Amino acid sequence: MNEEWWKNAVIYQVYPKSFLDTNNDGIGDLKGIDTKLNYLKELGVDALWISPIYLSPQIDNGYDIADYRKIDPMFGNNKDLEQLIKDAHRKNIRIIMDMVANHTSDKSVWFEESCKSKNNYFSDFYIWKDPKSDGSKPNNWGSNFGGSAWTYDDNRKQYYLHYYGKQQPDLNWENPKVRQVIYDVMRYWKAHGVDGWRMDVITSISKNQEFPNNPNPHQLKYVVGNQNNGPRMHEFIHEMNQEVFKPFSMMSVGEAPDSKSKDARLLVEPDREELNMIFTFEHMHVDRKPGDVNGRWAIQPVDVVQLKRTLANWQNTLDGHGWNALYFENHDRARTPSRWGNDKNYRYESATAFATILHGLKGTPFVYQGEEIGMTNPEFELKDYEDIELRTNYDKLVRKEKTISEADFLKAARKISRDNARTPMQWDSSENAGFTKGDPWFKLNPNYKNLNVSRDLNSDKSVFKYYQKLIELRHKENILKDGKFKLLLPDDKSIFIYTRTLGADEWVVVANLSDKLQQVDVLSKYSDYKTIISNYESEKLKILRPYEARILKK
Known part of the structure; x- marks a missing residue:
């Protein structure tokens, strides 16, 4: 088997909740993915990255894991995943699972035990700190989902750290037992046939043990920052490589929010034996006003010059020193024709223009479900959005701090909210777009009657067929790889x-x-x-x- 198979590959991301529902409970499932393997094979993709399907309370759509070894019943069961892996492998499609190693759910038995006392096996699985002498929080760190990154636990009389929701306590990677249980989970899934890993916010796992206050130029109560590229990050990722990736020949792609191209070289330089690829966020900020107090919600028109400079910089910096992961869309990113293109008059042209630019670059292209038919943002009202990030940021920025108006926040949400990518997949023009015969877990994009797989495949302007050609070029032409x-x-x-x-x-x-x-x-x-x-x-x-x-x- 080619150990560097991913260099010739195109990888397709499935967001299972919204892909295809086979038991009509309104939620996509593993059998739904299995049902569509022929469709994915026809598109030409080489691997599927499946967003988290582990047991979870679903506070953050599965990125809050209660049990890493159990498939959540909403998606099926462990046997369904084993069947999907077997069926995919028969079609030469590999399976990449999503691993959330930075945090768990607060419903994980690890956390429940950790809360009980300061001297049991799980006590130091998480990051606990005493209150300051006045009872206040250990420092000014902010959560990515708004508010403080610290929550008080009455039982331990301490604060625990969470970079995301308070229901997502961060694991303590300084504890060797924590690292080993994560590696054991990864070995467990390798034994069931998994081929690789997408590592969620992997650059956050090492915390500065001094826990200093973050710089606070805007005089905010809590400041998001100092949350990536910590002092032992490279050591921990290299250890993971030696324990899991290397011995089992598993592909790895890490989510690396704050990484610039020079940081990427340290993460993906082959001799360093850390990760095969990382997802940069840098090129996804080209429609954000720099340095604005409202962060990603302070939108501006796409800066094409900045987009070119950023992508070119990554191409040049990693040349001969590592491999690029190429993407414009995923479960955290809005639909490109709506965000950067013109989805009203030039939807097909927008979708295919950005695809051409991306697939012509050196690296491994990632295609997100629905991208291959040019799906668009749904233009919901604020009440229709589900995402915890949007709701907590609305509460913080619009209601409490009043740094952005509701109208401007809605405008930004319609452009960049993560929920834009999470509407159910549009298969055909039947009720609920062929996604479910039940009541869908999330509202569909109202344009599904005109924009769906069935219609696109029969169109003179088929985005799917254009992607098919791009993927075929990737497989046949060495110039795209080398x-x-x-x-x-x-x-x-x-x-x-x-x-x-x-x-x-x-x-x-x-x-x-x-x-x-x-x-x-x-x-x-x-x-x-x-x-x-x-x-x-x-x-x-x-x-x-x-x-x-x-x-x-x-």
């Missing part, structure tokens, strides 16, 4: 154009990321190049129409 990258026109505000070269071969990847006609004089230099793929039927040499994309070959 070719050198060079960015052209770095300061152009609409045109994203770069070359990939391997030996005497040269490809040009170009897209107009605007809804205006753009003249691109540099294209005349490539007038004798052949078009490999394009999202418009006819081409005009130097003119790119709205969201027009092409790949040209020497």
